[in-house]
Amino acid sequence: MTTSTPASLSLLLQNLSLDENQSHEEVLRHANNILKSSSDPQTIRTRVVALIKLERYDEAVKSIEQAGSSGLGFEHAYCLYKLGDLKGALEISIDKVETERRQRALKHLHAQAQYRAENFESATAIYEELSALPPLVDNEGYDLRVNLGASEAQLSFVGKDGLRPKKRATAEDLQQYESAFNAACISIARGDLNAGLMLLRTSKKLCSSMEGVSEEDIQTELAPLIAQEIYALIKLGKLEEAAALYKSSDILETSDEAVKLISSANCYLTSQTPNPHVGLRVFEALKSYPQGSQKPFTFQSEILDRNTTILNLQAGKETAAIASAKALKAKNPNDYTISSVVAAIELQTADSSSAKSIAKTLKDAAVGRKLGSTTDIGISLINAQNYLKEDNVTSAVAVIETLLKELENEPEKRWLPGLVGVVAGLYTLQGRKTKAKAELENASAYWRSTTNPDPAVLLATGSAQLNSSNPQDQSMAASIFESLFASNPAPLSNAGYIASHPAEDMPSKIAQLTPLSTLLKDINVNALLDSGVAAPPVKKRPLDAASKPQIKPRKKRKIRLPKGGIDPNKKPDPERWLPLRDRSTYKPKGRKDKKKAKDLTQGGPVTDKDGDTEMIGGNAVTKVAPSQSAASKNKGKKKGGKRK
Template identity: 35%
Template sequence: MAAAISTAANSLSTLLRQTTIDDHEEVLKAANATLKKTKADIEAQHVKVVALLNLERYEDVLRVFEEGGDRLKEKAKLEYAYALYRAGHQVEAVKIAEAVDAGRGMKHVLAQAAYRKENFEQAAEIYRQLSGKQAAVEDEENDLRINSGAVDAQLEWVGLGHLAQTKKPAREDMEAFETAYNAACGSLSRGELGQGEILLKRAKDLCNALEDLTEVEKKAELLPIIVQQVYVLIQLGKVDEAEELCTNIPFAEIRELSTRHIAQVNSLSASKVHTNPYLSHRLFHSTPKRDKTDQHFKFQSNILHQDEYIIDLLSQKYAGVANSTATYISKRPSPTVSPDVNSVAVLNAAAHAHNTIGKTALKEIIPLLEKRPNDVGLLLTIAHLYILTNNHAAAVNLLETFFKRLEQSATPSDLDVRFAPGLIGILVSLYALQGRKSQRKSELAKAASYWRHKSKNPPKALMRAAGAALLESQNPDDLAGAGEIFAALYQQDRSDRAAVAGLVAAYAITDPSKLNSELVGSLPPVQRLAANINTAALEDAGVAVPPTVPVLGSKKRSAAEKAKPVKMKRIRKSHMPKDFDPNRRMDPERWLPMRDRSYYRPKGRKGKQKLAGLTQGGAVSEEKEKAVSEPKAGGGGGGAAKKKKGKGKGGKW
């Protein structure tokens, strides 16, 4: 039996060596012919695996490996891992690739499988290792640049941009449409929409200029770029351009169903025609079902699920959305700062409120908080509705109560939510709106202290805000705390100008001896900062008075409003006197009696005496003062003399 297997293997090897077969179908036929004679021929099985991989028949490859058993899997580990990766079995592919200390080929498979598994950190590290060594095959360096750019963009999308290898597109990225497209995606993930639009146009031009691609191949490569362009135009507010671009997209020709579905959703967002929500609902679900090898990434799926719920709400499917979102929320931990969970909680509240806002919505949503007191998305929705109804105090009280409850929890994850930078920012903004500076400073200081002890890399934005708030205080302890915060930020990143400026400001007050030349010298010189300032214009403009924070609900007019000229009321002709002259200014005191007007001057001695007597707070003559201070005699308890009775019985009528 062993001799027969050896003979079959030698015959197949001899056949392949003596022929120049370029057609993988012919190689597959030769391997199948050998396996008909000897099913256990491992060489023939290996040849069949390679032929099927070249024909992109990955499920058939996996069946061959199952038939070949452990011997074939051990002999062709690279092919087995690659087949698992292409068939959508990412977890198994990563497991096999990690267990083998193989060469660059296996590392490429591991990086690609980790990428599809959404372990972008691992993929970035592997590509960094491969880029540090000399390329083994032709065009490998170009492939590494393309794949590394895709990983960097994904890191930005999932909030791990600090791990990205490149932040700005290099000159080499402008030489191929693949690298230009990845650079555009990286810019979009960082919110640089204008730069992303430019790079997408560059990618289209590079693709159109290729001569080694057929028109059909060019079209297949251009369609995903155009779909991304539609997204950018919508985000930039150029809806008309986006709608026009969508009219030229042949959706049925987009090979990847995941991309086709995104294109269909973006076309609905850009269209002014599909105002009927029921028609939009039908078009949204018109894309064929995708298989496991063509799935969206998690951040894409979350947005698409939200879009689906929104279309259902517009179609008045309130009960269905309320039930499905409630099921989704109940299966996730609470409280959480996960964007997808909290976004679904907002949609759940909208379903219960039937898309209403204001006090009507609050009446329906507040009872839900009793059932889900730790639902951050629901809590923020209620707080937002309070703000819309100008009830800022209720919004502050809601957040403060929630924070106190989390502080009493012994679960570390609850404290992470309690001091989440986003939630702290909302409460601090409300404090600032109410003019509560001490509470604002205290809240930022507590959050900064928590994250400094919790993490080696605390959130920079929160730390800067806390340090700046403590610098405004006159308390030495607060100033010392600001110095510690900015010192920690400076140690993390010595190029952080905000940290340097804060540290200099803190040391200048608390301990000037720590201000060394390196620290002060890293600040930009005053001459450069003031180079574009026109001091003469500032002096001519006068001293600017900072506006005071208005008290909520106050209707007091500002100085600018007071300075505005008051429009004169138009007087009807029927109310005008016959001799009325419109060019003559009317007396503003014309409604007062003559003696009460400011310009009244009586004539004669008697008139002047009368005026002096009427003047409030004026001098009083001695006779009048004496008459007031000396009461008349004869007054008893009644205080006045009795009147004489008149004649007759009843007295004087």
Template identity: 35%
Template sequence: MVAQSLASLLQQATIDDHEEVLQSCNAVLSKSQSDLDAQHIKVVALLKLDRFEDCVRVVEAGGDALKKRAGLEYAYALYKIGKLEEATAAVARAAASRGTSHLKAQVSYRAEQFHRAAEIYETLSQDRSDEQNDLNINAWATDAQLQWKGQPEFVRHDRLSREELESFETAYNAACLNIAKGALGQAEVLLSRAKNVCRTSEDLTPEDRAAELLPIAVQQLYVLNRLGKTEEAESVLQEISVEDIPELSTKKIARNNIFLARQTTINPYILYKALHETPDAINNDRLFDFQSHDLAGNSHAADLFVQKYDGMIRSTAKGLAQSPCPSVEATPNLLSVYNAAAHAQGQTGPKALKQILPLLERRPKDLGLLLTVVQLYVSVGNTTSAITAVERSLHSLEESISEADQDARFNPGLLSVLVSLYQLEGRKVQIRSTLAQAASYWRTKPEPPSDLATARDLFRSLHQKDPKDRIAVAGYVASQATLDYSQVESQIDQLPAVSELIAGVDISALESAGISPSASSAAAAAAAFAGARKRTAAGKEDRAAKRVRKSRLPKDYDPNKKPDPERWLPLRDRSSYRPKGKKGKQRAAERTQGGVVTEKTEEAASQQQKSSGGGGASSKKNKKKGKR
């Protein structure tokens, strides 16, 4: 009976009657709950009906046997409801197949593991050619995400082929890659191309064509806004109907782009309402990190416009409490900036610093807050205080035993800010010391900063293209030597010797022209430098006398008469002072330090102490009352 029902079920399994298939499965399972075939077919029917959560529940209720049998379907359902960690684990257990590889790439892409997704797509493109168009579309999308993620070294695509230009999806993804690179002019051209190809495509129904054109127009609006082309942007605005966009993520981005395009005329409270009108996307439709990061910034800016300072302080403080401190990531540091802006309540300059500096005293390791303080100090021309603030925070990090704190202490971006401040004040010694400490620290780390590794890869690429390019060789050696000296030891022989480079340099001519000598010769010339910096007594006498205006000279001034050297002392302190009268001579003797002490002198001193009043009571008693 079960076998006959199953055969009937399989005969009904067409693409148009998934509900009937599901009903037949339920009928079979009501009689035999452990029928693995019926369970598997039910899972497929639920996927066809986009009932992904129901599909997950059926597989998990079916036990390990069904998970093994329908592993690919289970992983896909988890992927569709946004449970990416579970989907990653499930697809790893699924039987190996081309479909499994495609799903692995999709899950990796959605989980923002773009490098892994790019590798999978590259492997898939080497096996078959019938999927080449779809693979190209996905590969270009992955490269755009890698660029936005800050991993340009893994981007594989650069230029579109003629065949790729005929696909509006590929042209659109290539435009996104150019936006991420900052090449907005090229992105504008590609978006126009994608729009034209989509409009003339014969493979799309009118409904599908309209759905595909909406995200292209939203992206085009963003590019035109960035380029300042207001008339073209206004024309594109007329093409966008936000309510017709099915995906919440695209709808939220569209609302942001539309209202920001009209920011000069919109009321801030209307802007605030519009930016919060669309609910957050969930499951597999949620925003990527870089999108969520930018839209959160727009939301915080709107909060500032409508003066929701207390609410922003609470929300940003909650986010900061959940983030490590210090952090070199953009999101927590921007939260610190918005938190500081909320405390400043629209003020700038010294008034803002008065509100923000107490926060930095409590959170000296908050790098976003520190950079905000530095920016405010620099804006008012107080570079010295900016340097002091950075040095205090670096000292707090240096005292920590945490490895993360030490990495933040020597972060290249943070130190570049300090070096720039030092340059503004001409502090060359501090610059050399700062860079030397950073180089010494990173030389001991197994993984140096990505900037150094990126420089290494770029110079290596240039060297491979032209092995005779000495500049490329020098750059590769300089960037790789601190990472792994053995890798560049053979290239050092290709570089010219130092003696060869300075063979035509006239050191004497440089020194006479005002060039400072090297550190090795500085010790030998120490006496000469000391004489140059410090004026001798003879030098002072040889200098021309300073001219004094007649209005500042006394009436009886005689230029031939030598002035009294004690003229700046009080009269009674001069050696020529002679007190008049008996009492005056006695007081002068009492004031003389080192003179002979007699009984009369001691008695006079005692009487003077008594009259001056040693205790508070006697002094009050003898004090006369003043007039009231």
């Protein structure tokens, strides 16, 4: 083995700098020649950088590991990140990096790794920390703003932005297409589809008008924007417009496999009468999900898998649908949306109409098909919802309480925020506010004992205890809002902290609240005053008032009074309650009526057919003895008896 002299080593090191005509391959070749005779740290770094430029990350990692601790922490983390080893990239400590500049670069990399690992809260926290520091390089502030916006958009899509301020797109966001795209994604995730669509189209115009960028690169950048626009149009029900956009764009020509997969899957839904067999072929063609940095997020891939299960069910492939549902349940036991798919499979052929019969069918299916526990959270929520549709709140509460007893030994499921919210809501619906408050307090106690407490549960508990007049409840509310403010100083937690503490002790925190003028700037006070105050209905309308026949109210009869009014000095007629014909003043008309009235007059003489009379209705009644003829007739009769 030949050894290099200092003069030859110096000459080789000079060749490590790139000029206009030199490639990374040449730099790598020179570095390899030097490392044959010397382990110069700068040469090792140059070789690693050249391998990274050539996207040979495996060789770069081996070279770093062979060199040991040579100050290549950032390069090592970057290679692991590009290879998809996010955990390994995050394990490389910032302390292993020497200079402040490289430490900051590693923080950027950690934030990106947290983003790809779907730890969006951690990524957002790192980007906010970096944004608070002065930038070290050009355009770093813009990159931080774009990446922070992307992290906040993903937080909104997964529903973890409850305590974060609801940002609106600013004029600065509309200057670059990346920031406008992130603002559009946040609006779409929060349900403001029209605003999101407008921002997406603005972003597309900005992207298409970029200068100094090739047409191929512009089409690559436009692909995710078009995919998101298709999604927004579908959500708005504009299926024909979404299908036309999909066909007119070159989105299938993009190199981003995740965008191609999701847009193709969504565009299958644009058909007015989608054929499930065609849908299955589309999903089969896109079955192999892309990996690495183009891999869809978990919440996206799970939706695609669920859609495949539903397509199997719609196509009549019940066995395939059941197998797919079981696989999804085994893959993610806490995804209770799969329970609705299982319920649809079981109820497709079952003769179940009432909530009670549906509950029995689903319970038998859980046992017979071995689809999981009979106290599945998703199935229980379906049964409770069915009872609520029948206005049977008591049975709905009974279903949920049975579930809670079964989950007593599984606190991570028992105190899920969504389940806690359902329980508290049902108790409130029954008027059992004490039980609802106790449920929130117990949930808050559990979450505060964990390393990652759920802010939504703590916020709901603190808000409920603020309304109590009990000093202990108010003290606990203060403690909850203190922890919330320490971990997430968002406007809601700041407002709760101030509300639970004496205001005179915190002028600085009161100054952090949003001014009333800002909160009210979009409210038209004059229009509100002109519209008046809405009064609540006098009577509570039934839930199914539209289905019941409307019964007209019975008219009240008007009270008729004499024309001249009522004379207080005149005594009322004592016979006014008697029928007209029974009054003493009654005078029938005509001879026949007079004769008839004479015979029917109460208290007058009554003449029988023999001409005898007696007084009816008087003080004494004179009875006429029966005639002899009648007595003789009766005398001749024999007393009846039994025949012998």
